[in-house]
Amino acid sequence: MTTIAVALISGGLDSLLAARIVQSQGFEVVGLHVRLPVYPHTARAFRGAAALGIPMAARTIRDDYFQLLRAPTHGFGRGANPCLDCRAYMLRMAKELMEEIGAAFVISGEVLGQRSFSQRRRDLLIVAHMAGLQDRVLRPLSAKRLPPTVMERQGLVDRSKLYDLAGRSRRPLRALARMYELRFVPEAAGGCVLTEKLFAPRVLDLVDHELSAGVWDLRLLTVGRHFRINQEAKLVLGRNAGENDALRRLFELSPRKEQVLCVVPHNFRGPEGLFVGIVSDDALMRGLALLRRYITKDLPDRLQFQVFRQHPPFRRLVTTTKELTALPEILAL
Structure with a gap:
C-alpha cells in the first residue's frame, strides 16, 4: 500500500x-x-x-x-x-x-x-x-x-x-x-502583503477598533483606500471599477450587515465606498466629503449619493454640494 x-x-x-x-x-x-x-x-x-x-x-x-x-x-x-x-x-x-x-x-x-x-x-x-x-x-x-x-x-x-x-x-x-523536469516553474511573485510596512497601519487599526474582526475584514483590508473617520467608523473607497465591484461583493458577504453601509454616486461617476462600524450622520457627511476629494471630472452643483444597508433594510438618497470640505485630520491608513 x-x-x-x-x-x-x-x-x-x-x-x-x-x-x-x-x-x-x-x-x-x-x-x-x-x-x-x-x-x-x-x-x-x-x-x-x-x-x-x-x-x-x-x-x-x-x-x-x-x-x-x-x-x-x-x-x-x-x-x-x-x-x-x-x-x-x-x-x-x-x-x-x-x-x-x-x-x-x-x-x-x-x-x-x-x-x-x-x-x-x-x-x-x-x-x-x-x-x-x-x-x-x-x-x-x-x-x-x-x-x-x-x-x-x-x-x-x-x-x-x-x-x-x-x-x-x-x-x-x-x-x-x-x-526534476518540472513542467511549471513559477516566477518569483509578490508575497504576503502583511509583510509590507505600508500595509501594517491598516491591520493595526483594525485590531484596535474591531473586537469581532475575522476573515471578511482581512479581505476588506486588501481592497481600496482606507480611512479612519472616527473611533466608531471607517470608510473604504474603491480606486477603480474593479475595486468598486469588489467592494459591492464584500458588502453582500458582510457578516455584520447592521454595521456596513454601501455608498454609490447617484448622479455622477466616482468611487464607491463602504462604511464599516457605527456610522453617525456626522461621520456619514465627513465620509462623503472625503469621497469628493477623489473626483476630478466635472460635477453637477448638487451631488447625490445612494446610501444603503442590508439589515435592517435601509436606503437613503443623500444630497451635498460639490465644494470641497477641509478634512485635514482624516488620513489614509
Missing part, C-alpha cells in the same frame, strides 16, 4: 519542488493550498499541482486566524506579519487533512535561512511543535541541515535523496527544477 503525504502548496517554486522530491521516492502526494486573502496565489498553486499530477485540496482560513494578528505568540516581523504563528496555523490545517485521509506526514517547501524572521533552524522546529506535528514535517530542500524526522529515522524516506539548501538564492532551486 502506497504511503500518503500531504504537501503544503503555496504556488511558489519551493513548495512544488518539495512535493516533487517526495513524489520521486514513490509516495502518493496530496496537495493542500491554504487560502489567505493577503496572499492571492491560489491559481498558481492549482496550476503547479496539476503539472505535478497530484490531487489538490484548498481550505480557507477561519475567523480564528485573526487572533494571530491580535496577539501573535511570536510577534510580528517588519510589518504586521505573524509569520511563525501563521506557519503553525497552516501546518495545523495540514495536520487535519493528514488525519482525515490517513497520510503519514506533511511536506513543506521551507528553505533554511530563506526568510530571516521565520526560517531559522530554531523557527522551523518551533512551528512543527506548535502545530502538534513534532518531527512529522519533512522539509526536503533543507532536510540534511535539520534533525532527521521520524520518517527518515525509520527508513520510510531516503535521507540521502534529500537536499541541504540554505539562504535566499533561487539559483539552486531553478537547477533542481530542471533536474
Whole structure:
C-alpha cells in the first residue's frame, strides 16, 4: 500500500519542488493550498499541482486566524506579519487533512535561512511543535541541515535523496527544477502583503477598533483606500471599477450587515465606498466629503449619493454640494 503525504502548496517554486522530491521516492502526494486573502496565489498553486499530477485540496482560513494578528505568540516581523504563528496555523490545517485521509506526514517547501524572521533552524522546529506535528514535517530542500524526522529515522524516506539548501538564492532551486523536469516553474511573485510596512497601519487599526474582526475584514483590508473617520467608523473607497465591484461583493458577504453601509454616486461617476462600524450622520457627511476629494471630472452643483444597508433594510438618497470640505485630520491608513 502506497504511503500518503500531504504537501503544503503555496504556488511558489519551493513548495512544488518539495512535493516533487517526495513524489520521486514513490509516495502518493496530496496537495493542500491554504487560502489567505493577503496572499492571492491560489491559481498558481492549482496550476503547479496539476503539472505535478497530484490531487489538490484548498481550505480557507477561519475567523480564528485573526487572533494571530491580535496577539501573535511570536510577534510580528517588519510589518504586521505573524509569520511563525501563521506557519503553525497552516501546518495545523495540514495536520487535519493528514488525519482525515490517513497520510503519514506533511511536506513543506521551507528553505533554511530563506526568510530571516521565520526560517531559522530554531523557527522551523518551533512551528512543527506548535502545530502538534513534532518531527512529522519533512522539509526536503533543507532536510540534511535539520534533525532527521521520524520518517527518515525509520527508513520510510531516503535521507540521502534529500537536499541541504540554505539562504535566499533561487539559483539552486531553478537547477533542481530542471533536474526534476518540472513542467511549471513559477516566477518569483509578490508575497504576503502583511509583510509590507505600508500595509501594517491598516491591520493595526483594525485590531484596535474591531473586537469581532475575522476573515471578511482581512479581505476588506486588501481592497481600496482606507480611512479612519472616527473611533466608531471607517470608510473604504474603491480606486477603480474593479475595486468598486469588489467592494459591492464584500458588502453582500458582510457578516455584520447592521454595521456596513454601501455608498454609490447617484448622479455622477466616482468611487464607491463602504462604511464599516457605527456610522453617525456626522461621520456619514465627513465620509462623503472625503469621497469628493477623489473626483476630478466635472460635477453637477448638487451631488447625490445612494446610501444603503442590508439589515435592517435601509436606503437613503443623500444630497451635498460639490465644494470641497477641509478634512485635514482624516488620513489614509
